[in-house]
Amino acid sequence: MVADFLRHLSDERQLSHNTVKAYAKDLEDLRNFLDQYLGRAGWSWADPDVDRLALRSFLGWCGRRGLSKRTAARKLAAVRSFFRFLHREGRAPTNPGSAVRAPKLDKRLPGHLSVGDVREVFDFAEGEAARNTLAGTRTLLILELAYGSGFRLSELHGLDVGAVDGGTGQARVLGKGRKERIVPVTAAAVRALDRYALRRAEVTDRTIGPLLVNARGGRLSRRSIQASVRRCFDAAAGAGGLSAHALRHTFATHLLEAGADLLAVKELLGHVSLSTTQIYTHTTKERLLRVYREAHPRSGS
Numbered sequence: 061m062v063a064d065f066l067r068h069l070s071d072e073r074q075l076s077h078n079t080v081k082a083y084a085k086d087l088e089d090l091r092n093f094l095d096q097y098l099g100r101a102g103w104s105w106a107d108p109d110v111d112r113l114a115l116r117s118f119l120g121w122c123g124r125r126g127l128s129k130r131t132a133a134r135k136l137a138a139v140r141s142f143f144r145f146l147h148r149e150g151r152a153p154t155n156p157g158s159a160v161r162a163p164k165l166d167k168r169l170p171g172h173l174s175v176g177d178v179r180e181v182f183d184f185a186e187g188e189a190a191r192n193t194l195a196g197t198r199t200l201l202i203l204e205l206a207y208g209s210g211f212r213l214s215e216l217h218g219l220d221v222g223a224v225d226g227g228t229g230q231a232r233v234l235g236k237g238r239k240e241r242i243v244p245v246t247a248a249a250v251r252a253l254d255r256y257a258l259r260r261a262e263v264t265d266r267t268i269g270p271l272l273v274n275a276r277g278g279r280l281s282r283r284s285i286q287a288s289v290r291r292c293f294d295a296a297a298g299a300g301g302l303s304a305h306a307l308r309h310t311f312a313t314h315l316l317e318a319g320a321d322l323l324a325v326k327e328l329l330g331h332v333s334l335s336t337t338q339i340y341t342h343t344t345k346e347r348l349l350r351v352y353r354e355a356h357p358r359s360g361s
Contacts, residue, residue: 065145
């Protein structure tokens with residue numbers, strides 16, 4: 061049953077390989093828990109004892125293992141999706157997960173850089189690119205696309221030659237669920253692409269295949285992309301400890317702070333739900349409140 065569900069996720073819903081792996085791990089954890097909880101062999105996913113109480117106990121088990129509420133909530137979402145699939149296929153009488161309340165999550169604002177931090181990060185990257193090496197010009201291009209267009213790390217990793225069209229100032233991106241979207245790219249990103257293309261041609265003459273390549277001409281790994289960005293982050297005090305994904309958060313935050321429409325930012329980010337984009341409004345509201353308290357003569361009265 062689990063194998064059929066995972067094939068459904070991969071083939072029909074076209075979720076990424078890493079997402080399918082995460083679902084598989086969550087369901088394996090549930091299976092291990094139920095082996096202990098039910099205390100008997102031969103149980104099935106349609107067993108009446110695999111009910112709401114069992115799934116609530118699974119969340120408690122996650123907590124006792126030291127997993128965060130966010131991780132437990134993600135596992136519950138996977139379980140709900142699995143039982144919804146079984147119920148729809150007629151393999152389970154109900155979806156017991158639908159009756160289980162997810163853990164209440166604390167609002168967590170995404171880490172992002174200030175305008176000053178961004179300037180310091182790019183100053184460092186420009187200096188590296190000025191050496192005219194493959195690594196230096198590649199890192200600058202990564203930063204320009206992640207901050208200038210809001211690319212996810214996985215989207216940067218999956219970019220192929222031709223995805224970024226300097227003539228139109230647009231890029232074709234394959235996002236989550238293999239959904240394609242068109243996003244604008246900055247003039248600075250186009251310039252960075254032109255500089256990088258010359259160095260890329262020195263390690264591979266292929267006009268197809270991955271855009272971001274390593275010294276052997278193969279696709280640059282996600283880990284290498286992260287390492288390149290973090291090296292630049294070390295140049296800015298406020299960027300310490302942040303991941304490459306912070307550039308995407310910064311892209312969204314700075315757009316909203318400048319007055320961009322929330323729906324437009326949603327489309328640029330490739331979010332399915334507006335509620336996902338709305339978390340960035342908390343960041344901008346906090347900034348406005350801080351500015352008010354610092355600037356208004358009676359704000360402290």
